[in-house]
Each structure stands twice: as structure tokens, then as C-alpha cells.
Amino acid sequence: MNKNISIVGVPMDLGQMRRGVDMGPSAIRYAGVMERLERLGYEINDLGNIxxxxxxxxxxxxxxxxxxLKAVAEGSETLASKVNEVIEKGDFPLVFGGDHSIAIGTLAGVSKNYDNLGVIWYDAHGDLNTSETSPSGNIHGMPLAVSLGIGHETLTNIGGFSPKIKPENIVIIGARSLDEGERELIRERGIKVYTMHEVDRLGMTTVMEEAIQYLKNNKTDGVHLSLDLDGLDPSDAPGVGTPVIGGISYRESHLAMEMLEESGIVTSAEFVEVNPILDEKNKTATVAVALMGSLFGEKLL
Incomplete structure (x- = not known):
């Protein structure tokens, strides 16, 4: 793993309707992320919030x-530019959200630097809606579709190019709430999804082994991890805007992060949807920081 990390906070709450998620980056910092990563030997450059x-x-x-739409698009352009600068400088971009609409900007900035970018989407939701299929019109439910070049052109053209990623280079892990339009898109584009049924039936070890090998077989030249805290069960991560019961456990999530670190494939990451107003004593931000510890190589022994 790249030993130089640049942190970018994105206080975005415009991609959905619940207030408070714009304080997510501050909550994650307050939970001690910089100190934790520095103890692991990383050089941390906190670029503040865009x-x-x-x-x-x-x-x-x-x-x-x-x-x-306009404000989300403007924020996405700013974030894409900042993430691109981080990668061009040679640092690992670590992005804190903010609602999951920020992934539009993150992926625009990351994918500019790779020919065949892979994506691990760790989330209860597919985020594959469009304006036609979305029940709410909330853009935080659309970033993966947008990054595939599907959706309103104001969003799909962030960064000046489209698409950002290929459907065969996506792995969704932990899905348990999909709208019908998302199901159709998954089947139509052949997107690889491990729902909670597969996580329960196969176990997280097999899921991650298969996901990692799948991205390697597709010859991805970088992998972006987009981790929505609602991918975890609400009992472990209560401070999220769209909780769905029956999610991935805290320990399973640590195992997933540990296996990603061992694989060495992750080249950028974002942790999103931490909402301290809905949280219990900053529990969700603390969980996010603990998972970052595992992703960046923290070991018990």
C-alpha cells in the first residue's frame, strides 16, 4: 500500500434529504483516523474539506x-479535480463523506489515471438508479450508474469524459435493498453482485477471495473501494441515513478489509454516509476508522 495518504473531506448532504451527513468528515477525524494511520507508518496529508x-x-x-442537481454536479467537479491532483502527486487518495453522491466526483478523479479501473462497492444498495427509475430523485442512489455513463449528462460528463468504469469491473458486496430498475440494469450489464444471501451462504472469506480474483482476472490496473457504512448492519453502524437490517457484521467487515490489504489491489478509497446526528456517541465514525485500520494493515499480532 502507498505509504503517502492524502485525506479529502467532502461535507456533502445534498444528494439526499436527511441533514447531518455533511458532518461526517469531521466525525471521522474526531474518531482519530490520522493518529491511527500514522501509527501504522503512513505519512498523512490532510487537505481539509472541499x-x-x-x-x-x-x-x-x-x-x-x-x-x-447543479450543486451536486459542482461539488463533484471540485472533488474530481482534487482527487486527480492527489494521484498525480503520487499519494493514495482517501475520501471522507458526506453522502454517497460524492462517489461521482471521486470516481471521475480516480478513473482519469487508470485504463481499466476496478471498483468494489461495499453497500446495502446498488446505487444504480437513474432519474427514470429513482423513487426519490436522490442522487446518492445514482453514483454507480452515473459512473457507468448512465443518467443525466450533467453528472455523467463530470471531469469531461464518460464512462468512468466498465460494468465487468464492478463488484457489489452486501446488497440487500435494490429497486426494480437497478435489478434490471444489473442483469442487463452483467454486474457482479454478492447480496447478503451470498455473504451468508458462502461466507465472507469466499466472497472476498472470489471478488479479488475476479478483478485480477479482468486485469484491472487499480481498484477503488467505495464503502458505505450502511453496508454494515445498523446494530454496528447506526449513524447512517438509509439503514437496512440484516447487514454485514463488524467482524466480517474487518475480515474483508484485511483481505483487501493482503491482496494489495486497492489504490484509492472512500468512506461515506457517516451521519453523527443519527449516531450513538460517534459509534459509526469509530467503526469507519477501525475498518480503515484494517484496510491499511493494522494487525492484532
Whole structure:
């Protein structure tokens, strides 16, 4: 793993309707992320938070069925530029959210530097909706579709190119809440998904072994980890905006991060949807930091 890490905070809460997730980056920092990673021998450069516009929150645009489209797009462009700068400098980009719409900007910045980027999407949701399929119009449910070049052109063209990733280079882990339009897109594009059924039936060890080998077989030249804390069960990560019971356990998540670290394939990462207003004594941010410890090589012995 790259020993130089640049942290970028994204206080974005415009991709959904619940307030508080914009404080996620601060909650993660407060939980001691920098000290934890420094103890592991990493050189940390905290770039602070990018600026996110705070427009008057609007209802869905009747023409697009998208909430806060302009502000989300502007924030995504800023983030894409910042992530690209981090990679060009030779650092590992570690992004803190913020709602999951920030992945639009993260992937735009990361994919510019790779020819065949792989993505591990650790999430209860597929985030493969479009304005036509979304029940809510919330953009945090669309970043994976947008990155595939599917959706409103204002979002798909962030960074000046589209698509950012290929469907065969995506692995979704922990899915247990998919809308019908997302199911159709998964079948149509052949996206690899490990739902909670597979996690339960195969076990996390097999799921991660298969996911890692799948991305290697597809000859990915980098892998981005996008970890939504709602991928975990709400009993372990209560401070999220869209909790879904029956999720991945705390220990299974540590195992997944440990196996990713051992594989050496992860070249960028983001941890999103930490909402301290909905949390219990900063528990979810603390879990996020603990998982980062495992991702970056923390061992018990």
C-alpha cells in the first residue's frame, strides 16, 4: 500500500434529504483516523474539506426528477479535480463523506489515471438508479450508474469524459435493498453482485477471495473501494441515513478489509454516509476508522 495518504473531506448532504451527513468528515477525524494511520507508518496529508455550495434546498426538479442537481454536479467537479491532483502527486487518495453522491466526483478523479479501473462497492444498495427509475430523485442512489455513463449528462460528463468504469469491473458486496430498475440494469450489464444471501451462504472469506480474483482476472490496473457504512448492519453502524437490517457484521467487515490489504489491489478509497446526528456517541465514525485500520494493515499480532 502507498505509504503517502492524502485525506479529502467532502461535507456533502445534498444528494439526499436527511441533514447531518455533511458532518461526517469531521466525525471521522474526531474518531482519530490520522493518529491511527500514522501509527501504522503512513505519512498523512490532510487537505481539509472541499467547499460545497449550500443552496436553498429544493424539491425535485420537475424536468429531471433530480434533487439539487447543479450543486451536486459542482461539488463533484471540485472533488474530481482534487482527487486527480492527489494521484498525480503520487499519494493514495482517501475520501471522507458526506453522502454517497460524492462517489461521482471521486470516481471521475480516480478513473482519469487508470485504463481499466476496478471498483468494489461495499453497500446495502446498488446505487444504480437513474432519474427514470429513482423513487426519490436522490442522487446518492445514482453514483454507480452515473459512473457507468448512465443518467443525466450533467453528472455523467463530470471531469469531461464518460464512462468512468466498465460494468465487468464492478463488484457489489452486501446488497440487500435494490429497486426494480437497478435489478434490471444489473442483469442487463452483467454486474457482479454478492447480496447478503451470498455473504451468508458462502461466507465472507469466499466472497472476498472470489471478488479479488475476479478483478485480477479482468486485469484491472487499480481498484477503488467505495464503502458505505450502511453496508454494515445498523446494530454496528447506526449513524447512517438509509439503514437496512440484516447487514454485514463488524467482524466480517474487518475480515474483508484485511483481505483487501493482503491482496494489495486497492489504490484509492472512500468512506461515506457517516451521519453523527443519527449516531450513538460517534459509534459509526469509530467503526469507519477501525475498518480503515484494517484496510491499511493494522494487525492484532
Amino acid at each position: 467547499e460545497i455550495a449550500q443552496p436553498e434546498r429544493i424539491h425535485n426538479d420537475p424536468e429531471t426528477n433530480l434533487r439539487n
